[in-house]
Amino acid sequence: MSLALLSMENLVCSYEGHEVLTRITLEVAAGDYVGIVGPNGSGKSTLIRAILGLLAPDSGRVALFGVPVASFREWRRIGYLPQSMRHFNPAVPATVEEVIRLGLLPHKRFPRRVGGRSDTPAVERALEALGIGGIRHKLIGELSGGQQQRALLARAIVGRPELLILDEPTTALDPETRERFYTLLGELHRVEGTTIILVTHDTGSIGSMASRLIYVDRRIIFNGTLDDFCHSKEMTAFFGEASQHLICHRH
Amino acid sequence: MTLIDMFQYGFIQRALIAGSLIAVLCAVLGVFLVLRRLSLIGDGLAHVTFGSVALALFANVPPLAVTLAAIPLVMLSSLGILKLMERAKIFGDAAVGIVASLGIAVGVLLAGLSGGFSVDLFSYLFGNILSVSREEVILAAILFVLIIAAVSLYYYELLAVTFDEELARTSGINTGRVNTLLVLLTSLIVVLAMKVAGIMLVSSLIVLPAVTALQIATGFRTALFLAAACALLSVVGGIIASFTLNIPAGATIILLNFSLFLCAFLGRRFVRSEGG
Numbered sequence: 250m251s252l253a254l255l256s257m258e259n260l261v262c263s264y265e266g267h268e269v270l271t272r273i274t275l276e277v278a279a280g281d282y283v284g285i286v287g288p289n290g291s292g293k294s295t296l297i298r299a300i301l302g303l304l305a306p307d308s309g310r311v312a313l314f315g316v317p318v319a320s321f322r323e324w325r326r327i328g329y330l331p332q333s334m335r336h337f338n339p340a341v342p343a344t345v346e347e348v349i350r351l352g353l354l355p356h357k358r359f360p361r362r363v364g365g366r367s368d369t370p371a372v373e374r375a376l377e378a379l380g381i382g383g384i385r386h387k388l389i390g391e392l393s394g395g396q397q398q399r400a401l402l403a404r405a406i407v408g409r410p411e412l413l414i415l416d417e418p419t420t421a422l423d424p425e426t427r428e429r430f431y432t433l434l435g436e437l438h439r440v441e442g443t444t445i446i447l448v449t450h451d452t453g454s455i456g457s458m459a460s461r462l463i464y465v466d467r468r469i470i471f472n473g474t475l476d477d478f479c480h481s482k483e484m485t486a487f488f489g490e491a492s493q494h495l496i497c498h499r500h
Numbered sequence: 501m502t503l504i505d506m507f508q509y510g511f512i513q514r515a516l517i518a519g520s521l522i523a524v525l526c527a528v529l530g531v532f533l534v535l536r537r538l539s540l541i542g543d544g545l546a547h548v549t550f551g552s553v554a555l556a557l558f559a560n561v562p563p564l565a566v567t568l569a570a571i572p573l574v575m576l577s578s579l580g581i582l583k584l585m586e587r588a589k590i591f592g593d594a595a596v597g598i599v600a601s602l603g604i605a606v607g608v609l610l611a612g613l614s615g616g617f618s619v620d621l622f623s624y625l626f627g628n629i630l631s632v633s634r635e636e637v638i639l640a641a642i643l644f645v646l647i648i649a650a651v652s653l654y655y656y657e658l659l660a661v662t663f664d665e666e667l668a669r670t671s672g673i674n675t676g677r678v679n680t681l682l683v684l685l686t687s688l689i690v691v692l693a694m695k696v697a698g699i700m701l702v703s704s705l706i707v708l709p710a711v712t713a714l715q716i717a718t719g720f721r722t723a724l725f726l727a728a729a730c731a732l733l734s735v736v737g738g739i740i741a742s743f744t745l746n747i748p749a750g751a752t753i754i755l756l757n758f759s760l761f762l763c764a765f766l767g768r769r770f771v772r773s774e775g776g
Contacts, residue, residue, distance in 0.1 A: 301670050324672035337664040341535050342717040351660045354671045360653040388718070 252279050253315070254412045254444050255300060260309030262295050269295045271468045273309070277446060279411070282438045284455035285448045287465040293448045294332065296465060297416045300446075301329060313412075325355035328410035330402050332417050337401070339390035345400045346385040349375055352404035375403040378433065394421025398430070406437065413437065414446045419454075427451075431458060456497070506743055511630050515749070518632045519735040521644040522696050523705055523753075525689045527731035528651060530710035531723050532682060535662045537592065539710075541581060541683065542703035544596035545690040548577040548603030550699045552691075553624045554610040564635045566624070570691045577603065578683040586676075627698025627750035629739065640692055647685050654681060659720055696735070697750040705731065708757035715764040730760045 255277040262270040269292045277283050287293050298304040299311055302318035311318045314326060331337075349372050350363040357363060376382045379399040384392065389400055398421055405413060415434075419427045435458055437443040449455050456462055456475040464471040464478075471484055478484055479497035506512055526542075533539055552570035561569060577599050584595035611621060623631070651658065660668040661678045669675050686706075693702045709731040710723075717723035738753030 303666055303669060322672060324670060327670065329667065329670045331664070331667060336666055338535060338662065340714065341659075341663045341720065342714060342723045343659065343663055343720045344718070347659070347720055348663065351656065351663065351667075351671065354656055354660060354673065361656050363656055386718070 253277065254279055254281075254313065255446070256310075256312045256315075257300070258310045260296075260299060260311060261307045262292070262299055262304060263307050264295065268307075269467065270299070270306075270465075273465075273469055275463065275469065275472060277412075277444065279444055280442060282434075282445045282458065282460045283447070283463060284452075284459035284461070285446065285463045285465055286450065286452040286455060287470075289450065291466040293450075293465055294416055297414060297446075297448055300414065301327075323355075325408055326411045327355075328352070328405035328408065328413045330398075330405045330413075330415040330418050332420065337389075341390065342388050343390075344386050345381060345389055345392070345396075345403075346372060346376070348389050348400055349403045349407050352407040356408055371407050371409075375407040378406065379403045395423060395426045398422060399426075402430070402433075406443075409441065410443065412444045412446070416448045417450065418447070419449060419451060427454075434458070503740070506740070511632070512739065512743060514632045514634065514637050515629045515739050516736060518637045518640040519629050519696050519739060519753075520732055521640045522689065522692045523709070523731035523735040524728045525644060525647050526693055526702075526705040527709035527713070527727035528724050529647070529682070529686055529689055530706040530708075531713060531727050532658055532662055533686060533706060534710040534714065536682075538682075538686075539703065539707045540593055540596045541578070541686055542690055542706040544581065544600035544603075545574050545578055545687055546694065546699045546702040547600035547607075548574050549691055549694050549702075550625065551603035551606035551610070553694070553699070554607035554614075554621060557620050558610045558614045563633065564639070567636065567639065567691060567695075570694075571688065574687040574691050575684055578687040579680065582679060582683050624694055625699050626748065627694060627696055627701065629696045629749045629753075630742070632695055636695060643688055643692055647688060650681060650685060654678060658682065697753060701750050701754050704754045704757060708754065708761055709734070712757070712761040712764045715761070715768045730757065734760065 253276045257273055257275050260270055260273040261268065273296065285293055285296065295304060299306050300313070300318070302311070302321065313321045314323060350368060352375075353363045353368050353371060354361050376385055379402060381396065381399050381403060384396060389397055392400065398418060402418065405415070419430055422430060431454060434445060434447065438445050447455060447459065456478070460474070462471065462473065462475050462478055463469060470487060471478055471481070475497065479493065485493050533541060549570050552573040553566055555573070556566040556569040581595045581599050584590045584598060585592055590598070657668070657673050657678045660671060660673055661675050665675050689706070690702055693705050697705050709727040712730045713723045713726035717726055734753050734756040737756050738749055741747065741752050742749035
C-alpha cells in the first residue's frame with residue numbers, strides 16, 4: 250500500500266460563523282494526480298489553506314506525510330502555487346530569478362542562503378522547464394499574468410517537491426499557455442513522479458488528466474475517476490444530464 | 501573657510517559618521533517596511549520615543565541615558581503594535597495609531613508635570629545632529645553592526661515574507677519571528693534616528709530613501725543599495741548645507757531626500773514615456 254502524503258479526517262472549517270467545509274475526509278497517495286473541482290465559493294481554496302496549515306480548522310485532522318500539519322516541518326517536500334494575483338506583493342522589486350531562488354529556502358538551515366552557485370543548477374532547470382530563461386532578470390511585478398504564473402510555478406518546483414499543490418493556477422492564462430501548463434504538469438507527474446493536487450474550476454480539462462477527481466461543494470460530492478464520474482447515476486442526478494455530459498465529453 | 505576645513509571639526513565628523521550609519525539603517529529597513537505597508541510604524545514609534553524621552557528627562561538622566569532608556573520602551577511598544585495586529589485583529593495603521601497616541605499622551609503629561617516643554621525636549625522633537633556626542637557615535641556604530649548582521653542573516657526570510665507571507669509560511673519560515681525581528685530592529689533605528697532628524701521627522705528617513713529606490717530598482721538587492729545610497733547622499737549633503745548655510749540639519753536632510761525622490765519619480769516617468 251502506498252504512503253498517504255495527505256490524509257484528512259472529518260475536517261470542518263468555518264469563516265465568519267459560516268461553515269465552509271463540512272466533514273471532509275480524503276487521502277492522497279504518492280503518485281496520485283488529484284483534481285479538486287467545484288463551483289465558485291465551494292470551499293476549494295479553504296480546503297487548500299487547511300491542508301497547508303494556513304487556516305486552523307474548527308475540528309478534524311490534517312496530516313502531511315503522516316505528520317499533523319501543525320507540527321509538520323519538512324516543507325522541502327511540498328511545492329505550493331497559490332492564486333498568484335491574490336497573494337503576492339507585486340510592488341516588491343524582485344526579479345524572476347530571485348523569486349525562484351526563494352523556492353529553495355525550505356532546503357536550507359539557518360542562516361538560509363539561496364543566492365549561491367550551488368543552487369544555480371536547480372534554478373536553471375526550473376527556468377528551462379518553464380521556458381522563462383529570457384525573463385529571468387525582469388521584475389515579477391511587471392510581467393503578464395501568464396508569465397507571473399510560470400515564474401511562481403518555477404518557484405514551486407525548483408526544489409523538486411514530492412507533493413505539488415496548485416490553487417487555481419490557470420485563472421490568468423490564455424488557452425494556449427493553459428494547455429502548455431497542463432502538459433508540463435503531466436510531465437512532472439509522469440517523469441518526476443510528483444504527486445499533484447490541482448484545484449481548478451476547469452472541470453472538463455482536469456478530468457482528462459487527473460487520475461482522480463474530487464468534486465467539492467462544502468462537502469465532498471464525488472471522489473473517484475473521471476470514468477466513474479461519467480457513469481455515476483448519482484452524479485447525473487446531482488449535476489443534471491447536460492452538465493455531466495459537458496464535463497465528460499469536452500475532450 | 502573651505503569645505504576641507506569644515507571636516508576638521510570634531511562635531512562635524514561625529515555628525516557625518518553617526519548620521520551616515522543611522523540613515524543607511526533607516527533606508528535598508530525602510531525598504532522592507534514600505535513594501536509591508538508598515539511605513540507608519542516609524543512615525544508611531546517616534547511618538548512613543550517622545551514619551552520615553554519625556555520620562556527620561558523627567559527623571560533628570562544624562563543625554564546618553566535618555567537614548568538608552570528609550571530603547572527598551574520603544575521595543576516593547578513595537579511588540580505591542582504587532583500583538584494588537586495579530587491578536588486583536590486590528591489593522592496595522594490603527595494599531596500604530598493607538599500606540600502612538602499613548603506615547604504622545606505620556607510625553608505631554610510628563611512634560612506638564614515637569615513644568616512645561618524644556619529646551620531639551622524640543623531638541624529631541626526637531627533633532628540636532630550637530631550635537632551628537634562621541635558616546636552616541638559609538639552606540640550608533642554598535643547598533644549598525646548588529647542591525648546589518650541581523651538583516652544579512654535573515655535577508656532571504658525577510659524577502660520571502662515581504663513577497664508573500666503565506667507562501668513564506670509554506671516554505672517553513674517562522675513568519676512571526678521574522679515580523680518580530682523587523683519591528684524590533686525598527687524600534688532601535690527610530691530611537692537612534694531621533695538625534696538626526698528629530699522625533700517629528702524620523703519616519704521620513706525610513707520612508708523617503710525606500711520609495712526613491714523602489715522607483716528605479718531593478719532587483720531587490722539593488723533596491724536596498726539604492727536606498728542606502730540615497731540616504732547617505734542626503735545626510736552628507738544635508739550636514740554640509742546645514743553648516744555652510746546655517747539652516748536646520750534635520751529638515752535639510754529630509755528636503756534633500758524628497759528632491760531625490762522627485763528626480764527618481766520624474767526620471768522613471770520620462771524613461772517610460774520614451775520607451776512608449
